[in-house]
Amino acid sequence: MMGMISALCLRDAFTQTARIVRLGYQGLLLGGGLAVLSSCASEAPNSYAAGVSIELSQDRAETISNVHYDLIFSIPSDVSEPVRGTAIISFILTRAGNVVLDFAQSPNHVLSVRANGGDAEYVVKDEHITIGNVPAGHASVEIEFVSGDRSLNRQAEFMYTLFVPDRARFTFPVFDQPNLKARYELALEIPADWRAVANGERLSREVDGERATVLFRETDFISSYLFSFTAGRFEVVEQEWNGRTMAMYHRETDEERVQRNSQDIFRLHHDAIAWMEDYTGIPYPFEKFEFVAMPSFQYGGMEHPGAILYRSEALFLDPTATQNMHLGRASLIAHETAHQWFGDLVTMEWFTDVWMKETFANFFAAKIVNPAFPEIDHDLRFLLAHYPAAYGVDRTAGSNPIRQPLANLNEAGTLYGAIIYEKAPIVIRQLERLIGAEALRDGLREYLSSYAYGNADWTDLITILNRQSEDDLVEWSRVWVDESGRPRIRSTLVTEEGLITQLVLEQEDPAGNGRYWNQRFDVHLGYRNGETHSLPAHLRGARVDVTGARGRPEPDFILANGAGVAYGSVRLDERSKMFLLDSLENIEQPLLRAVSWLTLWDAVLEGELQPTRFLALVQRVLPVESVEQNVALVLGYLETAYWKYVSASDRAGLAAGLEDMLWQQVEASVSVSERAAYFRAYRGIAITEGALERLYAVWLGDVTVRGLTLTERDLTTLSLELAVRGVDESEDIIRTQRERIENADRQAEFEFIMNAVSADGAARDDFFSRLADESNRERETWVLRGLQYLHHPIRAQNAERYLPVSLELLEDIQRTGDIFFPERWLRTTLSGHQSETAATIVREYLATHSELPARLRLKVLQAADSLFRAQRVVN
Numbered sequence: 001m002m003g004m005i006s007a008l009c010l011r012d013a014f015t016q017t018a019r020i021v022r023l024g025y026q027g028l029l030l031g032g033g034l035a036v037l038s039s040c041a042s043e044a045p046n047s048y049a050a051g052v053s054i055e056l057s058q059d060r061a062e063t064i065s066n067v068h069y070d071l072i073f074s075i076p077s078d079v080s081e082p083v084r085g086t087a088i089i090s091f092i093l094t095r096a097g098n099v100v101l102d103f104a105q106s107p108n109h110v111l112s113v114r115a116n117g118g119d120a121e122y123v124v125k126d127e128h129i130t131i132g133n134v135p136a137g138h139a140s141v142e143i144e145f146v147s148g149d150r151s152l153n154r155q156a157e158f159m160y161t162l163f164v165p166d167r168a169r170f171t172f173p174v175f176d177q178p179n180l181k182a183r184y185e186l187a188l189e190i191p192a193d194w195r196a197v198a199n200g201e202r203l204s205r206e207v208d209g210e211r212a213t214v215l216f217r218e219t220d221f222i223s224s225y226l227f228s229f230t231a232g233r234f235e236v237v238e239q240e241w242n243g244r245t246m247a248m249y250h251r252e253t254d255e256e257r258v259q260r261n262s263q264d265i266f267r268l269h270h271d272a273i274a275w276m277e278d279y280t281g282i283p284y285p286f287e288k289f290e291f292v293a294m295p296s297f298q299y300g301g302m303e304h305p306g307a308i309l310y311r312s313e314a315l316f317l318d319p320t321a322t323q324n325m326h327l328g329r330a331s332l333i334a335h336e337t338a339h340q341w342f343g344d345l346v347t348m349e350w351f352t353d354v355w356m357k358e359t360f361a362n363f364f365a366a367k368i369v370n371p372a373f374p375e376i377d378h379d380l381r382f383l384l385a386h387y388p389a390a391y392g393v394d395r396t397a398g399s400n401p402i403r404q405p406l407a408n409l410n411e412a413g414t415l416y417g418a419i420i421y422e423k424a425p426i427v428i429r430q431l432e433r434l435i436g437a438e439a440l441r442d443g444l445r446e447y448l449s450s451y452a453y454g455n456a457d458w459t460d461l462i463t464i465l466n467r468q469s470e471d472d473l474v475e476w477s478r479v480w481v482d483e484s485g486r487p488r489i490r491s492t493l494v495t496e497e498g499l500i501t502q503l504v505l506e507q508e509d510p511a512g513n514g515r516y517w518n519q520r521f522d523v524h525l526g527y528r529n530g531e532t533h534s535l536p537a538h539l540r541g542a543r544v545d546v547t548g549a550r551g552r553p554e555p556d557f558i559l560a561n562g563a564g565v566a567y568g569s570v571r572l573d574e575r576s577k578m579f580l581l582d583s584l585e586n587i588e589q590p591l592l593r594a595v596s597w598l599t600l601w602d603a604v605l606e607g608e609l610q611p612t613r614f615l616a617l618v619q620r621v622l623p624v625e626s627v628e629q630n631v632a633l634v635l636g637y638l639e640t641a642y643w644k645y646v647s648a649s650d651r652a653g654l655a656a657g658l659e660d661m662l663w664q665q666v667e668a669s670v671s672v673s674e675r676a677a678y679f680r681a682y683r684g685i686a687i688t689e690g691a692l693e694r695l696y697a698v699w700l701g702d703v704t705v706r707g708l709t710l711t712e713r714d715l716t717t718l719s720l721e722l723a724v725r726g727v728d729e730s731e732d733i734i735r736t737q738r739e740r741i742e743n744a745d746r747q748a749e750f751e752f753i754m755n756a757v758s759a760d761g762a763a764r765d766d767f768f769s770r771l772a773d774e775s776n777r778e779r780e781t782w783v784l785r786g787l788q789y790l791h792h793p794i795r796a797q798n799a800e801r802y803l804p805v806s807l808e809l810l811e812d813i814q815r816t817g818d819i820f821f822p823e824r825w826l827r828t829t830l831s832g833h834q835s836e837t838a839a840t841i842v843r844e845y846l847a848t849h850s851e852l853p854a855r856l857r858l859k860v861l862q863a864a865d866s867l868f869r870a871q872r873v874v875n
């Protein structure tokens with residue numbers, strides 16, 4: 001009986017796998033009770049879910065060490081033929097039993113498996129190859145396999161791997177987790193006219209007819225997501241800097257373009273390496289330094305040790321490139337180079353801490369490149385790049401902490417978002433202010449040298465830094481990193497005969513949990529005559545007395561985040577608020593004006609400043625704002641306030657004045673980019689008859705916008721904007737625009753979207769109902785563009801009927817869509833709504849879907865924030 005149950009159990013495993021090679025097969029069939037039992041029993045603990053779960057990774061980290069991969073890949077030039085390979089994986093196993101490798105392919109991709117030189121018992125199931133009964137001690141597994149193409153990026157003349165975060169397992173059998181670092185020995189068999197680049201140095205290249213075999217030296221200890229190889233037709237440029245030879249591979253055909261850029265590209269790398277060596281006290285940690293300029297690379301760059309990949313367009317700049325583009329390239333090179341130490345040499349234990357490597361790479365990159373661009377206001381750039389986006393999530397009920405638990409590496413994509421990219425850099429800057437630049441550097445040095453070629457997490461760094469700090473960094477980190485949200489900060493002023501006797505700053509936890517955000521920043525006292533005083537403050541408990549303020553004349557306004565450093569919802573006292581509303585344009589420093597706008601916007605969202613009052617300020621002040629970065633910020637606020645936070649009747653009253661101001665700015669702007677920004681805003685808010693007639697004339701070509709060439713894409717958008725407003729000629733406009741578009745892809749996109757703007761309700765219903773079918777959501781950008789018009793504020797009331805189904809589709813969308821799609825679906829769907837009815841639909845959805853996965857629920861709360869807020873703000 002036992003035997004039978006066990007046999008069933010085994011057969012179960014058989015039926016779910018295509019192949020199994022078995023030693024001692026006879027004995028099992030004969031029903032040797034013990035053997036069969038152990039076979040079944042050992043299967044249970046290894047029935048790991050698909051992906052790489054934290055349980056599996058921890059189990060492996062405890063029992064497996066000293067991993068070494070010997071890999072051979074054969075790469076055909078014909079992309080329709082598969083890549084094949086052999087992996088010999090040796091390691092030390094401290095506990096006899098099953099060994100689970102990650103390989104996310106169907107069983108027919110596994111050609112053979114041998115363990116310790118003999119045939120192996122194995123199962124291919126749920127993206128794993130489980131090898132049975134491996135004895136403790138030195139172990140070696142040899143697998144022949146066929147790779148999947150998913151992370152190989154194969155094209156006609158080249159290919160490259162991109163394994164971050166857990167995609168090595170699509171290509172070869174691997175322990176695909178960052179904390180099982182290994183040495184890799186690689187041989188690539190490639191077309192003879194291809195070159196190859198990998199983490200290790202090239203040892204040899206042997207040509208045999210039309211094929212070549214390239215052998216690479218064994219790598220240092222690296223994580224699986226950092227292992228990489230590239231092969232194809234590439235040109236190579238080498239330069240020697242301070243005794244180090246660096247090589248750049250590229251496919252750029254414009255020789256002049258390569259020549260013009262090469263010197264800068266190598267110099268920037270050299271400077272970044274030198275800076276990092278100096279700061280960390282650790283020489284460049286890998287055996288060689290090469291990089292590849294890849295056409296249409298997915299990201300700006302990827303930090304594979306010794307073999308960085310870049311998007312080609314980001315390295316090779318045109319002679320007309322702007323200052324910002326040069327700064328962008330320098331930052332990118334510094335970022336990827338900094339990763340060689342932070343991320344590659346010392347790697348996070350698990351992707352929970354992926355934010356760390358990204359934030360520190362940016363932190364170093366800024367230090368490396370900023371001094372070379374003295375004409376750029378880096379503080380303003382930092383403020384505008386990070387604070388509005390971070391607040392956009394952190395002020396909502398759906399905010400998430402910087403550091404989030406991760407159950408399975410296949411969900412690593414859901415960790416990314418504004419909190420990691422925008423809030424985390426702010427927090428690291430706070431940390432540096434709190435403990436001092438030198439203490440931070442010393443701590444980072446210790447961290448990097450203690451964990452070199454190994455792994456560590458945030459707790460390890462905080463433990464080191466805590467020894468250097470007077471503050472309790474563990475508590476600091478709990479509030480800033482492990483939890484979400486931001487404090488409310490208030491200032492109270494006491495004066496006597498026009499002089500300050502006391503300035504107190506207080507903080508409060510909006511969630512009511514009594515938390516204190518420990519931070520150092522500068523308070524600004526501002527005066528009508530243009531004078532400002534900056535006073536350091538350290539707010540760590542409930543309140544702090546800013547003693548430096550005593551005896552100074554009573555200011556006309558106080559900005560607690562005057563230096564653009566304080567993080568929180570900073571409340572304005574009445575006097576400051578009135579001053580800014582009357583005189584914001586008289587503040588001289590661009591950074592202080594930007595901070596004023598951020599603070600006033602928070603006041604609008606907190607219901608402490610009427611949106612109509614805010615818009616009146618925008619209308620008056622925008623024409624005299626001279627800094628383009630600030631213009632872009634305020635235009636964004638304008639559109640949001642106008643559509644989301646004022647009533648339809650107020651909007652009708654405000655429209656003409658705002659339209660006039662924006663059009664005047666279109667005509668008055670000096671730079672093309674600013675002119676384009678004003679035109680987009682004008683097009684975005686236009687509702688009066690006069691404005692719509694003007695836009696129609698622009699679309700017809702009867703009126704030109706001086707100094708602005710409208711592309712086909714601009715005219716397409718204009719046609720949709722006119723149609724959604726229901727102008728008389730709508731049908732005609734859409735029909736004509738469709739004929740105007742010549743590119744087949746763009747025409748298909750237009751045809752997909754146009755029903756969403758139709759005046760015919762049945763056509764809009766049809767657009768929406770088709771989205772229930774997964775295959776109609778494949779072109780996600782098309783879907784989002786259509787939804788934006790379907791739920792346009794002008795049509796919002798009518799579109800409320802789509803909300804319940806849109807929400808019901810959410811889980812299906814997460815299952816089938818790209819990692820960013822669920823959030824974008826929600827945000828776009830809710831973007832145009834401000835009514836109580838719409839808010840009630842969302843609340844009911846949340847109330848009746850208690851089973852909704854936690855992270856998805858947060859996304860709903862983030863996206864619905866402006867809708868819920870509109871109930872309090874619109875009057």
Ligand SMILES: [Zn+2]
Nearest residue numbers: 339357358361
């Ligand atoms: Zn990075």
